Amino acid sequence: MAIGDILVDVQAVAKHYGDGETRVDALRQVDLQVRAGEVIALLGPSGSGKTTLLNIIGCILDPSSGRVVLDGDPVFDGKWLRSDLRRLRLDKIGFIFQAHNLLPFLTAAENVSLVLDLAGWAPEKGRERAVELLDYLEVSHRAPVKPALLSGGEAQRVAIARALANRPRIILADEPTAALDSKRAQLVMDLLRKLAAEQEACILTVTHDEKIFDRFDRLIHLRDGRLTDD
Amino acid sequence: MNLALKDIRHGLFRFVLTCFGLGLLMTVVLAMIGIYNGLVADALAVVKAPAAEVWVVEAGTKGPFAEASSIPADSRDTVARMPGVAEAGAINYQTVEAPFLDRALRLYVIGYETGRPGGPQIIAEGRGIGTSHFELVADRKTGLVLGDTIRLGRNRFSVVGLVEGAMNSGGDPAVYMTLADAMALQTELAPADQRVQAARGAGAVKSASVAAVIVRVTPGADVDLLTATLRQWKHLAALSQTEQENILLASVVDKARRQIGLFLGILLAVSAVVIALIIYTMTMEKLKQIATLKLIGAPDRTIIGLIVQQSLILGTAGWGIGLVLILLVKDVFPRRVVLEPFNVAVLAGIIVVVCLAASGLGVRAALKVDPATALGG
Numbered sequence: 312m313a314i315g316d317i318l319v320d321v322q323a324v325a326k327h328y329g330d331g332e333t334r335v336d337a338l339r340q341v342d343l344q345v346r347a348g349e350v351i352a353l354l355g356p357s358g359s360g361k362t363t364l365l366n367i368i369g370c371i372l373d374p375s376s377g378r379v380v381l382d383g384d385p386v387f388d389g390k391w392l393r394s395d396l397r398r399l400r401l402d403k404i405g406f407i408f409q410a411h412n413l414l415p416f417l418t419a420a421e422n423v424s425l426v427l428d429l430a431g432w433a434p435e436k437g438r439e440r441a442v443e444l445l446d447y448l449e450v451s452h453r454a455p456v457k458p459a460l461l462s463g464g465e466a467q468r469v470a471i472a473r474a475l476a477n478r479p480r481i482i483l484a485d486e487p488t489a490a491l492d493s494k495r496a497q498l499v500m501d502l503l504r505k506l507a508a509e510q511e512a513c514i515l516t517v518t519h520d521e522k523i524f525d526r527f528d529r530l531i532h533l534r535d536g537r538l539t540d541d
Numbered sequence: 542m543n544l545a546l547k548d549i550r551h552g553l554f555r556f557v558l559t560c561f562g563l564g565l566l567m568t569v570v571l572a573m574i575g576i577y578n579g580l581v582a583d584a585l586a587v588v589k590a591p592a593a594e595v596w597v598v599e600a601g602t603k604g605p606f607a608e609a610s611s612i613p614a615d616s617r618d619t620v621a622r623m624p625g626v627a628e629a630g631a632i633n634y635q636t637v638e639a640p641f642l643d644r645a646l647r648l649y650v651i652g653y654e655t656g657r658p659g660g661p662q663i664i665a666e667g668r669g670i671g672t673s674h675f676e677l678v679a680d681r682k683t684g685l686v687l688g689d690t691i692r693l694g695r696n697r698f699s700v701v702g703l704v705e706g707a708m709n710s711g712g713d714p715a716v717y718m719t720l721a722d723a724m725a726l727q728t729e730l731a732p733a734d735q736r737v738q739a740a741r742g743a744g745a746v747k748s749a750s751v752a753a754v755i756v757r758v759t760p761g762a763d764v765d766l767l768t769a770t771l772r773q774w775k776h777l778a779a780l781s782q783t784e785q786e787n788i789l790l791a792s793v794v795d796k797a798r799r800q801i802g803l804f805l806g807i808l809l810a811v812s813a814v815v816i817a818l819i820i821y822t823m824t825m826e827k828l829k830q831i832a833t834l835k836l837i838g839a840p841d842r843t844i845i846g847l848i849v850q851q852s853l854i855l856g857t858a859g860w861g862i863g864l865v866l867i868l869l870v871k872d873v874f875p876r877r878v879v880l881e882p883f884n885v886a887v888l889a890g891i892i893v894v895v896c897l898a899a900s901g902l903g904v905r906a907a908l909k910v911d912p913a914t915a916l917g918g
Contacts (some may be wrong), residue, residue, distance in 0.1 A: 371913045400837025412833045416551030428542045429839050
């Protein structure tokens with residue numbers, strides 16, 4: 312795999328909730344390809360289907376119909392168990408949340424190395440990788456600190472380190488800069504762009520933050536469950 | 542990385558406080574088990590103390606512990622001559638209340654014939670009764686010490702020996718005295734009453750009856766045959782030691798035992814609910830973290846491990862704290878608290894089962910959590 316390869320291939324994906332009169336179509340025949348190295352923003356008003364699409368790509372939600380291929384693996388084809396999907400998430404997908412969602416009982420370094428521990432890395436190698444990532448994100452001095460004592464920017468960088476720990480090729484971010492000031496938001500976006508290039512990963516971000524729109528390769532608009540603009 | 546321990550360490554004070562609370566509950570459970578055992582042990586202590594094999598009592602009665610039993614004192618000679626009898630001794634029981642220093646002592650007086658069965662088996666301190674009159678061997682719980690003197694009836698008795706664990710089914714500590722002294726204590730009138738009786742021309746009442754005759758049999762003797770033979774006498778009944786113990790438990794302590802047993806059952810049920818509630822609440826508080834763990838790819842076994850390990854640590858710590866506390870305070874209880882290793886182990890087993898069942902509820906809730914929950918702000 313290299314820059315330019317398709318990492319996320321969403322083909323005619325639809326998702327609806329309920330049936331009959333109560334049926335709500337969250338996504339309607341969405342097609343989307345995201346290539347390695349791309350940094351993409353998913354835009355749209357509330358209820359447009361952004362989070363649903365992100366959850367389907369993150370293997371959290373099953374689509375009602377359509378096909379999803381992640382890094383060459385077709386998922387939701389009936390052959391995957393839920394535990395397999397979780398393993399797929401661990402190996403291929405990194406999540407960055409709006410509220411960093413670091414585990415409060417682990418230190419910054421442990422939050423990062425936990426992912427590697429789950430992935431089966433040797434504890435020593437996991438710790439090394441965690442420190443290396445935190446160093447890269449310039450928060451290694453906060454490695455032994457619990458999340459409650461980190462600033463918003465520090466916590467978000469630790470969360471990014473966690474998302475990147477197992478070298479995933481697909482990074483999904485839900486409002487990653489919402490809790491940051493303008494300067495920090497730009498820094499985070501610069502960092503994500505740099506990582507996408509270096510790790511040959513793609514980054515798919517749900518955001519409403521207009522001040523960072525210029526940092527994306529593509530802006531994808533969703534309205535009423537349909538892609539309206541790319 | 543052990544998430545359960547990390548989480549515990551993170552909220553250590555709260556966890557320790559929860560464990561302590563559970564520990565106090567376990568202390569109550571263990572105390573009730575101990576009181577239950579103590580009640581049975583205390584009740585049996587007085588029957589087991591003489592190390593008898595056969596109890597000869599009044600015909601038509603169940604012996605001196607269940608109801609009044611009175612047989613002629615010379616029954617002992619008759620019984621002692623029977624084939625298969627190695628030793629026999631007459632024995633008498635009564636409860637008295639006597640002033641001592643600034644308090645009233647409630648004592649269970651056991652009168653026995655020195656040199657015959659019925660006296661204390663082991664003297665913990667001092668010596669056994671060596672004279673015919675006015676000496677006592679007392680249980681430590683009376684608070685009497687060697688050399689103390691106490692007035693019982695018309696006479697003053699000296700404490701010459703101390704024993705342990707001698708009491709009646711009500712928990713009153715026992716004192717041993719000679720049978721002659723015990724019979725005098727039972728029947729002698731106060732001087733003023735005696736003068737009134739003398740003025741009436743009535744003689745002093747002298748009882749020649751005892752509560753029971755206890756028998757030790759010769760090696761190889763048939764206890765059943767002996768009791769059957771004794772029962773042929775119309776004025777006597779005979780009970781084996783086992784029958785006497787069963788009667789005591791069934792007649793005297795059965796209601797109290799069932800009462801405590803029922804309360805213990807309720808207490809265990811309450812403990813189970815409390816443990817389940819604590820563990821379930823602990824899990825509910827972590828749902829967002831569990832969703833995050835699922836989202837980043839943690840397998841179910843990691844999440845199950847987190848909940849089950851914490852609940853087992855909680856249960857074990859609560860059990861341990863409860864055990865330590867009850868061992869520290871059990872001697873403060875006015876009645877004996879008897880904890881057998883078996884009871885403690887069974888409670889540990891129950892706690893483990895309850896913790897696992899309670900974890901099941903938490904695990905069920907945790908496994909239902911949608912990882913997408915973590916995504917919402």
